[in-house]
Every structure is written in C-alpha cells, then in structure tokens.
Amino acid sequence: MDNELKLPVTAVQIPEGLDLITLGAGCFWCIEAVFLPIRGVEKVVSGYSGGFVEHPSYEEICSGTTGHAEVIQAYYDPSMISLSELLEVFWATHDPTTLNRQGADTGPQYRSSIFYHNPEQEKLASTIKTQLNESGVFEDPLVTEIAAFTNFYPAENYHQDYYNQNGAEPYCQFVIKPKVDKLKKFFAERLK
Template structure:
C-alpha cells in the first residue's frame, strides 16, 4: 500500500466527504478547514467568511488503488468549479473551489487537469478553482464527520447532498467500495 494525501475544497464538505469515503482506494476522507489565517478555526467563525478558510476534505488514499488524477476527476464532477466563491446558494470564500497540493506532482497534475477542462470549455465558463500549496488542515468538529451518513434526512442533506450523491453513485458505481473492502 502506498498511502498519499489529497486536500480538496468544493463547497460544503458534507457532500465531498461522503462521496470520497465511498470510493474504493480511499482510506479516509475527513471534513475540515484550510487555507485561512485564523489558528484553530471553528465552524461558526469559518461560516462568517472572515477567517479565510475553505471548507475542505482531506483524503487519505492508497495510490496503488486510486490515482490522484482519478480523485480530481471525481472532485470536479461533484461541484460546479466555474462558480467563484460559491456553490449554489452557499456563498462566501469558505465555499470556494480549491486544490491544496502536497507535492510538486500534485500541483502539476491539478494545473494540467484544469487547463484540459478549460480547453474542453467545461460547464458554463472558466474554471475558478485555485491551486495552492497545502496549509495546516484543521479537522472539523466531530458532528461534521460523516455528517450525511448520520443525517440523511436533514433538510440540506435531503435537498442538496442526496441528489448529488445519487448522480455520483450512478456515474462511479464501478469504483465504489463493496461490503468486503
């Protein structure tokens, strides 16, 4: 096993975390905050948009089972990367689209991936995803971990997260974990 780390921000972390935790080759996806100035941020302050942090997911994965490129493919299919500092009705810098790279290879892969998406005239416009060096990752409060799994009938989960995950599961059904892994 070759364990690697990826850190991605694509709006509300509940959906991103739930999707990645269901992928074969992902050991763990953890919701948290990164890219800001405040030390030890908490959800209530991150939500104000004044800390500079993005809601992000840190993914620990076995790169012999799933590649960083495959993680990026999934990531860009889970959110609208053409929106600047927002995802749907979630507005603010905390909901920005960002890749936080952990090494030069991840940086080059992410930048190349975005260039390809822009060349294909992805979605509704130019990709707004930033590519930044990984910074301190602060794990979100316990109640945010596996939030969708524990709260599937909560309003936001039912209206926003569930439809996205349904599309994700249909598209990536051959890449999902099974009961045995």
C-alpha cells in the same frame, strides 16, 4: 520580508502506503459524502484549510473572514485509485465555475480549491484544470484555486461523517443526496 504574513503550517501524518489530497468543493458535508464511498479512499476528514486564523471554529469559518475553505482531506491508496481519477470525481460532482459559491452556500469558505501537498499534485491539478478549460466541458472557465497546502484544522466532531449520520435531514436530502446519486450514476465502477 519580516512584514510578510506567516501562515500556520499544521503537520499531517500520512499512513504508510497512502497518499493525501486536500479538496474544497463547497460545504464539506457534500464532498465528504462523495469521497467516502470511493474504492481506495481509506479515510476522509472534514475540516478547514488555507486560512490565517489558527484553530478556527465553525462559527468563525461561517463568517467568511478567516481565509479558510471548508475542505476534506482524503487519504487514499494510489495502488487502487489514482489522483487523476479522484480529481475527475472532484470536478464532476460540484460546480468549479462559480467563485465562492456552491448553490445557496455563498462565501469564500465554499470556494472550489485544491491544496496540493507536493509538486506532482500541483502539476497534475493544473494540467487537468487547463485541459478542462480548453475542452469546453464547462460552459464557463474553472475558478478552482490550486494552492500549496499550508494548514488543516479538523472540523468539530459533529461535522464528521455528516451525511451518513444525518441523511434524513432536509439539507442532506436536497443538497447532498443529488451529488451522491451523480457519483453512483457516473462513477459506479469506482465505488466500494
């Protein structure tokens, strides 16, 4: 067992009354823009999770060699929105059937992933994934990774709240805005 790879575990402080889920759905700018306007989501932090390099930089993540996924950590009030509702938004606003890719963004850092923080989150995510696969909602099987949370490193400051700060940029208009529009169309009752 001494040869076993030891992953860094980073402590996460969860404010009282809130819960936390760590999700990857391609570029973190996209998923952050989708989760920020949801009622009950108190805070969203973009970052890197699931890898084996401590304190990676964006450039290292982009190489696809650190094992990390671009993710967000969503702090939410479970009395206002359930994890099941958040996962419904998660699976509906990205393509969970493409391995290591979302649109033109390719590489393991863009994988569809759920890093659970407790056994209840793991069970719920696995159950919903199975139900979605069995229902045929998606033409192809879901490849979303469901793994235990091991680490999280916040992304550099310029990545935080990216869509709201840079909405006129072409990537925001052509890649992120359609996801936000889909959120508004299908989940309007869940918005702030």
